[in-house]
Amino acid sequence: MTIRQYTVLAFLLGAALLISLVLAGVQPATAQEPQPTPTAPRLPGVGPEPGAAGRSTGDSQQSLASPTGDEILTVPFQYGTVGVQTSQSYAGTVSITVAGVGQASGTEWSDAFYIYTDSFGNPVNPWHPTWFYNFTLWINGGPADSFVQPIPPYNDAHIYNFSIIAPGGPLTFAVGDVVGVDNSGAYTVAITRIVLDIKPGSDPNSINCNNEKGVIPLAILSNEVFDATTVDHTTVTFEGASEMHVDKRSGEPRRHEEDVDYDGDMDLVFHFRLGDTNLTCDSEEGTLTGETFDGQSIQITDGVRMIDRGGGPPFESPVAP
Numbered sequence: 001m002t003i004r005q006y007t008v009l010a011f012l013l014g015a016a017l018l019i020s021l022v023l024a025g026v027q028p029a030t031a032q033e034p035q036p037t038p039t040a041p042r043l044p045g046v047g048p049e050p051g052a053a054g055r056s057t058g059d060s061q062q063s064l065a066s067p068t069g070d071e072i073l074t075v076p077f078q079y080g081t082v083g084v085q086t087s088q089s090y091a092g093t094v095s096i097t098v099a100g101v102g103q104a105s106g107t108e109w110s111d112a113f114y115i116y117t118d119s120f121g122n123p124v125n126p127w128h129p130t131w132f133y134n135f136t137l138w139i140n141g142g143p144a145d146s147f148v149q150p151i152p153p154y155n156d157a158h159i160y161n162f163s164i165i166a167p168g169g170p171l172t173f174a175v176g177d178v179v180g181v182d183n184s185g186a187y188t189v190a191i192t193r194i195v196l197d198i199k200p201g202s203d204p205n206s207i208n209c210n211n212e213k214g215v216i217p218l219a220i221l222s223n224e225v226f227d228a229t230t231v232d233h234t235t236v237t238f239e240g241a242s243e244m245h246v247d248k249r250s251g252e253p254r255r256h257e258e259d260v261d262y263d264g265d266m267d268l269v270f271h272f273r274l275g276d277t278n279l280t281c282d283s284e285e286g287t288l289t290g291e292t293f294d295g296q297s298i299q300i301t302d303g304v305r306m307i308d309r310g311g312g313p314p315f316e317s318p319v320a321p
Helices: 003-023
Strands: 071-076 091-099 115-117 123-127 137-139 159-167 172-175 184-193 196-198 206-208 215-220 231-238 256-258 267-273 285-292 297-303 305-307
Touching: 071 172, 159 297, 172 184, 196 297, 215 231, 215 285, 215 297, 231 267
Parallel strands: 206 305
Antiparallel strands: 071 184, 091 159, 091 184, 091 297, 115 123, 137 172, 196 215, 215 267, 231 285, 256 267, 285 297
16 A cells, blocks of 8 residues: 555544544543632631732731740640640749630631631631630630639730739640640740749848848739739738738828839839738748739749847838838
8 A cells, every 4th residue: 555545544544433432422632721729718817818918917916926934835726635734833823925826626716715716717706615625725624714814805816915823833735625636726825923022132031030020021023924013902912911001091002113123114012011921930931912903813922031030120121112
């Protein structure tokens, strides 16, 4: 056969194959138009808004840019109720700052205290769940409600600062969900001790235990996350005693604010008469109790060295009353 005959034969065989494929219901391959990629609905406070490239959405507020404290923890929601434990022990009042959001239930989004979307990611009026497994912050094996009262108001930046009275020993922070495999997100938790300074400027804190008229000055110190001036001075007692300086007209304790540690912020100063306290010659520490103006309880302790000097003149306060 000639080349021309081979060419005609090949064309006829190709046409016959195409006809057989069509009759068999097989369509020849054609280029398909690209299909749009489905996009998940944007969750409030999570990820950028559509078209938000190049502008701030405020989402950076969900984490602490430069967290400060005695200890900083990252608490993944996937750890569930097991959570993360501090490496240090804490007793008395400590300041806690918690930031972060996640999906503790696998659907709704929540922060430390509030659920703020439905299961489809649509915004809802933020609400605080009160049941045991509540998909929000846990402290020491249960809902944070046991330590935090009142619950802080909702913050759309999802950052909360509050104080708790630590029972002693390590603290554990978790999320109230027993099944963590479908969770996402994490808390950043900063723990800062609140400091009581007995006899500011003195170390050790020596007290003549036989001088009942002796005056014991002390100060609640402010720091980066705790403002001592938020403490209601009228609620404060030290080892059972009240502030010795009283307003003659109102009968209420006088308020004294001073930067006793020279760090640039105001501290709250008190004076107590030794004979009004429960301190004895065997005491090794003294505890102050009270409340902040928003009703949070405080309990702070500092060490003392009781010395038997047998009477003597009253202590002179290194801090002016």
